[in-house]
Amino acid sequence: MPDQPRVLVAGTATGEVLHLDEPLSFWGGLDATDGRIIDRRHPQADRVVTGRVLAMPHGRGSSSASSVLCEAVRAGTAPIAILMAEPDELVALGAIVAEEIYGVVVPVVVVGHEAYQSMVDGERVTVGPDGTVDRT
Amino acid sequence: MERAGSTLRPVTLRLDERDEARLAGDEGPAVRTAIRVVTRLATAMGADRLLDVTGAHIDSCLYHGQAVLDFADHLADAGARVAVPTTLNVSSLDLLHPELDRGDPVESGQSRRLMERFEEMGCRPTWTCAPYQLETRPSLGEQVAWAESNAIVFANSVLGARTHRYGDFADICCAIIGRAPAAGLHLDENRRATVVVRLQGVSAELIGRDVLYPVLGGLIGRLVGRGVPVIDGLPPGVSEDRLKALGAASASTGTVGMFHMVGSTPEASTLDDALHGRKPDEEVTVTAADLRAARDRLSTTTDDRLRTVSLGTPHYSITEIGRLVELLGDGRVADGVAFYVSTGRDIYHEVELRGWANRLADAGVTVVTDTCTYFTPIIEDLGGTAMTDSAKWAYYAPNNLGVEVVFGSVEDCVASAMTGRVVRDESIWADA
Numbered sequence: 001m002p003d004q005p006r007v008l009v010a011g012t013a014t015g016e017v018l019h020l021d022e023p024l025s026f027w028g029g030l031d032a033t034d035g036r037i038i039d040r041r042h043p044q045a046d047r048v049v050t051g052r053v054l055a056m057p058h059g060r061g062s063s064s065a066s067s068v069l070c071e072a073v074r075a076g077t078a079p080i081a082i083l084m085a086e087p088d089e090l091v092a093l094g095a096i097v098a099e100e101i102y103g104v105v106v107p108v109v110v111v112g113h114e115a116y117q118s119m120v121d122g123e124r125v126t127v128g129p130d131g132t133v134d135r136t
Numbered sequence: 137m138e139r140a141g142s143t144l145r146p147v148t149l150r151l152d153e154r155d156e157a158r159l160a161g162d163e164g165p166a167v168r169t170a171i172r173v174v175t176r177l178a179t180a181m182g183a184d185r186l187l188d189v190t191g192a193h194i195d196s197c198l199y200h201g202q203a204v205l206d207f208a209d210h211l212a213d214a215g216a217r218v219a220v221p222t223t224l225n226v227s228s229l230d231l232l233h234p235e236l237d238r239g240d241p242v243e244s245g246q247s248r249r250l251m252e253r254f255e256e257m258g259c260r261p262t263w264t265c266a267p268y269q270l271e272t273r274p275s276l277g278e279q280v281a282w283a284e285s286n287a288i289v290f291a292n293s294v295l296g297a298r299t300h301r302y303g304d305f306a307d308i309c310c311a312i313i314g315r316a317p318a319a320g321l322h323l324d325e326n327r328r329a330t331v332v333v334r335l336q337g338v339s340a341e342l343i344g345r346d347v348l349y350p351v352l353g354g355l356i357g358r359l360v361g362r363g364v365p366v367i368d369g370l371p372p373g374v375s376e377d378r379l380k381a382l383g384a385a386s387a388s389t390g391t392v393g394m395f396h397m398v399g400s401t402p403e404a405s406t407l408d409d410a411l412h413g414r415k416p417d418e419e420v421t422v423t424a425a426d427l428r429a430a431r432d433r434l435s436t437t438t439d440d441r442l443r444t445v446s447l448g449t450p451h452y453s454i455t456e457i458g459r460l461v462e463l464l465g466d467g468r469v470a471d472g473v474a475f476y477v478s479t480g481r482d483i484y485h486e487v488e489l490r491g492w493a494n495r496l497a498d499a500g501v502t503v504v505t506d507t508c509t510y511f512t513p514i515i516e517d518l519g520g521t522a523m524t525d526s527a528k529w530a531y532y533a534p535n536n537l538g539v540e541v542v543f544g545s546v547e548d549c550v551a552s553a554m555t556g557r558v559v560r561d562e563s564i565w566a567d568a
Contacts, residue, residue, distance in 0.1 A: 008180040028535050032201055039535055058362075060391055064195060067304035071201030090303045092180040096173060097305045098203070101210050108180075 003112025005131030008092035009099065011107035012129055013081035014136075018052035019121040020044050026072075026094070027064035035077030053127065054079035055111075055119045058088040069094030073104050081107045081127045085116035109133070147182045149175060155186060158313060166216035170312035177306055178317035187279055187318040192222040192311035193267045193291075195283035196304045197254045198511075199228045199247040207305060208253040211312070216257050219314035223262040223270065225284045226451075227251050228512050231263070232481060232505045239513035257308070263506035264480030266380070266451040268295060271482075276402050279322055281310035285393075286450045286528065289383035292394035294376060296402035298322050301393045321393050327403065329366035329396050329410040332419040333359070338427065339568040343370060346378060347545035347564070350527035352422065353382035355430035357390025359420055365395045366410040372399025377453055384450050385527035424567045431565065434530040434543035440558040443520030444539070445469075445549050446509045448478030449529040454486050456546075460501075461492050463550040469500030470556035474516045478504040511536050521558060523549050 021043045024030065029039035035050035049072075059065050069091060072078035078098075082091060087110045095106045109131040119125070119133075126134040157163070158171040178186060196204055228247040230236050237244055255261055262270060267282070268290045274280045274297035282291050282299040283306070291297040300320035302310065310316045320326055333356055335343070342348050356365050365386070374397060386392035396404035404410035447460065460477060469475045477496070479487070484505045487493050496503055509515055510533040515522070522539045524530050530543040544552065548560045 027200070028532050064198065064200060064304055066306070067196070067200060067204045070207070070305070071203040074201070074203045074206070087180070087182070089177055089180045090301070093173075093177055093303060093306055096176045096180070097207060100169060100173060101203075101206055 003114065005112070005133070006087065006110040007107070007131040008087065008089070008110060009095040009106065009108040010129050011081070011105035012127060013053060013107055014126040015051060015053050015080050015124065017055050017119050017121060017123050017125055018044070018047060018049055018079070019119055020054065020056040023057045023060040025060040025065060026068040030068055030072065032068050032071040032075055032077055035072060049079045050077045052079050053081045053083060053125055055083045055116055057116065058084050058086040059091045065090040066094035066097065070098045073098035073106055074102055078106055081109070083109050083111045083116065083119070083127070083133065085113045086110065147184050149178050149183060150185050151175065155315070164215060166211050166214035167312060169211060169214070170216065170309040173305060173309040174313060174315060174317065178319065181300070181317045181319040183317035183319035185318045186315040187322060189220060189279045189281045189310060189314055189316045191220050191274055191280045192218065192307055193225060193280070193282040193284060193287055194222060194254060194259055194307045194311065195225040196308050197224045197227050197251055199243070199250045204304060205246055205250050208250055211308065212253040212256050216312050218258045218311040220311055222259040222311045223267045224254055224259050225263070225287070226265045226507045227263055228507060230504055230506045230512070230514070232484070236502070236504065236514045237512070254308070259311070262480065262482065264451050264482070265508065266453070266480060269451065269453050269480060269483060279316070281307060281316045283307035285387035286380070286384035288393055289387045289395065290380055292321050292327070293383055293396065293401050294379045301391070327394060328364065328412040328414065329404070330363040330417045331360045331365045332407070332416045333365050333367045334369050334419070334421050336421045336423050337568050338422070338424050339564070339566065342424070342427070342564050345545065345564055346381070347525065348427070349378040350381040350385045350525070351427055351431045351434070353385030354389045354434060354527040354531070355422060355426060356395070357386035357388060357392055360390060360392060362391045363417070365392065366404060366407065367395065367397045368407050370397060370400070374400040377456055380450060381527070388528045388531045424565065428565050431543060434527055435541060436534050437521055437540035437542060439521045439540060441520045442473050442523055442552050442556055442558050443517045444515055444522035445473065445475045445553045446478070446515070446522060446524045446529055447476070447526065447546065447549060448504070449508055449510060449524070449526040451483065452477055452479045454483055457483065457487055457492060459546065460550070461495055463547060464495070464499045464501070467499065467554050469553045473553050473556055475501045475553050476504050476509050476514065477501055478508050481505045515539070523552055523558060525549050
């Protein structure tokens with residue numbers, strides 16, 4: 001039985017998946033000025049999250065992750081949606097505040113491990129308001 | 137945090153009358169924004185209610201981009217005030233030593249403005265990542281809303297206070313309404329140790345040294361991820377400074393919000409207490425070889441030409457500064473080496489009263505307050521090798537600053553600073 005998606009921030013998005021093989025700390029790991037992954041130890045180092053549907057296990061590390069995500073939304077460098085294997089409220093919070101102060105919605109959905117692992121880097125998906133992910 | 141399977145279940149958040157009134161805007165727009173954010177966060181966390189908190193520690197005062205300032209402006213312009221005693225984390229500026237700042241003046245201005253907005257909201261200008269070293273601190277069982285990963289793990293583990301892992305935005309919103317989601321580490325059931333960690337074949341010499349604790353913490357962070365570890369088999373009564381270093385490291389390499397140490401932390405008088413009388417999910421053994429490997433992972437270079445030493449991440453306690461003064465003796469840092477130690481302004485005041493400030497200056501040591509050297513443009517020369525006794529600094533500084541780092545004990549750091557070359561005492565790392 002695949003897990004039911006759990007919506008942390010509701011919204012819609014269509015785009016290509018950027019699949020992260022390991023958890024990423026946005027703080028110290030993501031440059032909000034250009035959307036690039038700057039954690040040198042991360043397998044997807046130097047990839048750009050901007051405009052992508054980011055599939056990741058969960059966030060990691062410092063509690064400043066939320067504001068880096070919010071800053072990326074403000075700067076227009078953020079992913080268009082975030083799909084996670086496990087819940088991470090620091091990631092959700094960055095998107096919640098971005099919606100509160102900038103009115104920009106970045107859907108955040110917990111899709112479970114199976115769905116996360118089945119996603120392929122570069123595939124095109126549509127995220128629905130109820131958290132469903134259509135692979136187009 | 138719970139695993140995905142259990143938290144995918146939707147939970148209904150029940151609010152009390154006052155929460156509902158605040159959501160409706162009865163207490164003004166700032167309170168309304170704050171409770172909107174907290175309730176949305178509570179839903180994301182799977183909380184079924186909010187609970188009262190008696191204090192908060194805010195990390196949102198650290199400038200990293202326009203968004204944090206926009207949010208502070210949004211709240212402060214609407215007249216927000218904190219409802220509970222609230223301390224402030226490090227910022228991006230050393231207000232007591234502004235001459236140390238090598239950053240962009242525009243960004244420094246933004247940082248200063250951010251700090252002022254939080255003071256306007258009634259927060260205390262403590263500017264420290266170690267609020268547990270201030271005169272008043274939460275006690276056993278007290279519910280608080282703390283941000284800053286090392287402070288969170290200290291509050292939960294060493295003080296026995298209860299906070300979830302709050303971050304930017306959530307911290308100030310909880311402080312404004314004096315409420316937090318009833319979830320995560322606020323609740324008994326999530327404070328149970330899930331992973332037992334035991335040391336095997338580690339020498340008594342290493343167990344007696346400060347340097348073990350950040351290395352063990354870094355290793356535990358990698359091993360347990362988001363679990364709650366309990367460390368069993370160390371002699372009881374491990375000092376707060378050592379527990380601080382262990383927690384800070386585990387919250388950097390992993391996402392540890394709480395650990396237990398049998399005989400040293402308040403919810404672990406016995407192993408069974410820490411486990412809440414149940415069986416652990418996992419048991420792991422740490423050997424001397426594991427510790428050597430963990431220590432080696434904290435260094436990025438073998439270049440022994442030393443340019444920088446940075447101590448005090450998290451902010452040094454008065455005891456740790458006393459130890460540094462003792463190690464320096466009548467010695468002096470070698471020419472060409474910049475030596476920094478970071479601490480809170482309250483501790484620095486004590487350092488001055490004890491006459492240590494002059495001694496440190498004479499030895500060539502620069503004291504940094506209100507901020508930290510791993511994200512603020514203070515370090516003079518990022519070439520060559522930087523040395524630190526902090527696993528957290530070693531973990532973050534290479535990415536943040538582009539500096540190459542060698543991790544060592546405080547004794548190694550001082551000895552290296554005096555000779556200008558990296559020297560480390562390898563003997564203590566041998567098998568027992």
